[in-house]
Amino acid sequence: MSTLVYEKKVDGLILPSSCVHEKLLRMLNKEQFPYVILGEPAIRAEELTWVDVDNQSGSWQATMHLFEQGYQKVAFVTENQGTVFAQNREKGYYRAIEDQGNGQPIILNCRNDYKILPEALEEQLKTERPDAFLCANNVIAYHVLKYLKQKGLAIPQQVGIVTFDNYPLAEYMDPPLSAVDVDTFQLGRKATELLIGKISRKEKERKTKILEVRLLFRESSCKGGK
Numbered sequence: 001m002s003t004l005v006y007e008k009k010v011d012g013l014i015l016p017s018s019c020v021h022e023k024l025l026r027m028l029n030k031e032q033f034p035y036v037i038l039g040e041p042a043i044r045a046e047e048l049t050w051v052d053v054d055n056q057s058g059s060w061q062a063t064m065h066l067f068e069q070g071y072q073k074v075a076f077v078t079e080n081q082g083t084v085f086a087q088n089r090e091k092g093y094y095r096a097i098e099d100q101g102n103g104q105p106i107i108l109n110c111r112n113d114y115k116i117l118p119e120a121l122e123e124q125l126k127t128e129r130p131d132a133f134l135c136a137n138n139v140i141a142y143h144v145l146k147y148l149k150q151k152g153l154a155i156p157q158q159v160g161i162v163t164f165d166n167y168p169l170a171e172y173m174d175p176p177l178s179a180v181d182v183d184t185f186q187l188g189r190k191a192t193e194l195l196i197g198k199i200s201r202k203e204k205e206r207k208t209k210i211l212e213v214r215l216l217f218r219e220s221s222c223k224g225g226k
Helices: 002-006 022-030 055-068 084-100 114-126 138-150 184-200
Strands: 013-016 035-038 050-053 074-078 106-109 132-135 160-164 178-181 208-211 214-216
Touching (some): 013 184, 074 138, 106 114, 138 160
Parallel strands (some): 013 035
Antiparallel strands (some): 178 214
């Protein structure tokens, strides 16, 4: 990346938040090189220009939807609590549990290893059995759905599922998965607009753009109707 910057091979950069670190920021700022961050960064978020979706709101909406459908114990299944977007999704889940005033939060963390999910689910069902799952991404949702079906649990009659990150096959799963739709096209578009502003107008003012999400209601979570 330093070659791109020092040799001016490009006019600006859109950086994923996962690759942002202090050394990189010092280099970019020293060279006055235009950049925008895709996703809320873990460092210096109050100083930088970035665009993200409202992960907290999406998680809150999804959890409240499950409660509204009559589910009583909603678990949140995540894979990496070290990222900002995962932390924000977890915060939204906690807020919904608090707002509902319905029991204790249930967190399952597969730590980026989907192979341990069945074991984690098995142990959880032996103790405090959830009747609904909010999954941090669609890969987790696939594994949760597969496990529950192997156990002979009816979805959505006995267990509900909502996933983050709607993806092309979600509506074709059996049953179709309700999803928090993250519009990656709009994310890229807004990031590009901000970057063009920095390049063409040499804007130095820090800007943050948080995009709304929408909840897509499908069969996997709608036992009481949409």
